[in-house]
Amino acid sequence: MAAKNAFYAQSGGVTATINASACGVIQTARQHPESIGKVFAGRNGITGALREELIDTSLETDEDIAALMHTPGGAFGSCRYKLKNFSENRREYERLIEVFQAHDIGYFFYNGGGDSQDTAFKVSQMAEHMGYPITCIGVPKTVDNDLPFTDNCPGFGSVAKYVATSTLEASLDIRSMCDSSTKVFILEVMGRHAGWIAASSGMAGNGPGEPPHIIIFPEVPFERQTFLDRVDHCVKEYGYCVVVASEGAQYEDGRFIADAGGKDAFGHTQLGGVAPTLANMVRQSLGHKNHWAVADYLQRAARHIGSAMDVEQSYEVGKRAVEFALAGEQAIMPTIVREQNHPYKWHIGEAALSDVANQEKKMPIHYISDDGYGITQDCRDYMAPLITGESFPPFENGLPRVAHLSNQLVEKKLKTPFEV
């Protein structure tokens, strides 16, 4: 069988290590020229395929591809774009096939979270319905750690390490100041429906009075008065109170603590402003001086404090995706399977895209302490190996050195442009 080209694309919110997965895909493909010709990266995710904007990664040097290992963001551009069902939008699927045919693409690797695995699954269905042979493999990625079937998601370990470290550091700061100044510090972290990132802050301390004193999970309905009582208790007992709140924190009736208004391309409510909302609550009800921070993109881009385990696993899912494809697998996603905790052992497994798509894995209830404001030992045992090891990027002139790809587009072969 002649070698076919491969299409690889990044989708959804990017992470500090999604490019490590790209590196895994491209380096592994380069080792199999008998089966895989060129790897074309979609410019801005699946929209790159629809628009026939294909980046020829074969023009990048081995050194530049290797630099993806320590470069945050999505090196080829990502997208928030969800393919409709085949029956609703046949036009897009036909276009994909035209582009794939025109560029002799026989492999489809899609690197993303739940919505993106749904896209990968739809492409595999299309392949079947429309009789176009293409091997579709999902590559997992999400800082939210909310994909099912995989023990953890590539990208999560690094954000967890950043959040735990930042919580530890900021807690030392506020502890220094609380006698005569700021008494309450509130850090808002990502996590729309699942509290994994907020939970990771719990690794900063372990013991009575150690920060963070309050973690607010989306999984636990927020009760204003018990929250305020607890803040006040901590200030009186320990002199200060450190709160880490998930952006998706909500009241029992489902109202988000802070709804910034607007929806993203997937129809999800766009959140923001939990920290200032809570800070205002504390100021007005308790009068304690407070500070707040919103980490936002800083957290998921913080490759400068990447988790070595996360970087390794991110690379591995990319590498194994290609190996699965070469082994003839179809419509699956490599998963991370935890074998044991002490010492931590893991291997790559697989899950069917049909099972993965559009599911969210919330925090198990036994990871959240009975009072709803902290993490349990089970949760600590889960988190510990994921934040282990430091993968610092190389630095140049005081700043992280990042990959500078040329990202040259392949010449278009189709006559008609396509609007997305």
Next chain:
Amino acid sequence: MAAKNAFYAQSGGVTATINASACGVIQTARQHPESIGKVFAGRNGITGALREELIDTSLETDEDIAALMHTPGGAFGSCRYKLKNFSENRREYERLIEVFQAHDIGYFFYNGGGDSQDTAFKVSQMAEHMGYPITCIGVPKTVDNDLPFTDNCPGFGSVAKYVATSTLEASLDIRSMCDSSTKVFILEVMGRHAGWIAASSGMAGNGPGEPPHIIIFPEVPFERQTFLDRVDHCVKEYGYCVVVASEGAQYEDGRFIADAGGKDAFGHTQLGGVAPTLANMVRQSLGHKNHWAVADYLQRAARHIGSAMDVEQSYEVGKRAVEFALAGEQAIMPTIVREQNHPYKWHIGEAALSDVANQEKKMPIHYISDDGYGITQDCRDYMAPLITGESFPPFENGLPRVAHLSNQLVEKKLKTPFEV
């Protein structure tokens, strides 16, 4: 002359490297037992002296003191507390003398910014007026980099490195997403009256279209329409726009862009919320999807990405403060003197506390580009050496290892308590 004990305290907002200065003071004092007995650290700054809450640092092991080098926050507690003038509050000065006499204290080292150097200066004046012999040396520290006479302030280089790195990383993130999602990212950084920290973000890129595209300095009056025009231009020209805004950004009439209300113990307006205010402006006027982050304490506590040069200079000002005291100097502060840029050379100089107190050094106008939204080559030449070199802390179980001092208080000798 018999050895006298020393008093050391930390004051004002803490930094990622103030404990490195503490380490410099304590280690150097330990090398001079013939002149300096014990180093007592004020619990929570000068209030520790007033309350006779003195931490006996001689009970800490050499290893624990060495760990201060990589521990953010203020290990002995800091304070926001400004001594009134001698004529307005003689009671506090008399109390200080009682405490210093009771504990045989002959040296006073005060580690802080402008307000704190004012305190150190007042204590030295008191020594003269009241005939109590005590050697007073200031130790500079402030993330705001706004102390006069010193080329830069210990603590600034690390926050600058963090902000430049975070801006670079977040810019890669948003650049990946801008085609179909977030187009504007706004990062709020510290800097009440001086734009040094905001300026440091400019090191993230250098060239047409490279982020950050807009820096908002407190030194440049904010004009809503030119800001919005520039955001829109960047989105159209580069696909995205990265904005870094100083918390102290203000309109021409002196109104802060976001005034959170309330004042701190020094009477300064408590700021916050510039980023969400700007984000709202962009959303309402231009409609571009945006994200915003507020780094707050994360930036000044981020010892995990400390600047090696900053850590070295922070240690050195502590060390030299002790050496100045032993040489019989009075009412001075060690300064950092830049000799040249290529290669960077510096040495420790000194400034009189009477000159330093209560002055703020703003950004020189030739560090800000003509359009008011960027930094010049002069500014880059100034910043570059300050963010150079990485001083990573040791890690343990995935998190930075920090000093755990016992902070045991000396037994009180005075009969009367003192309320501050």
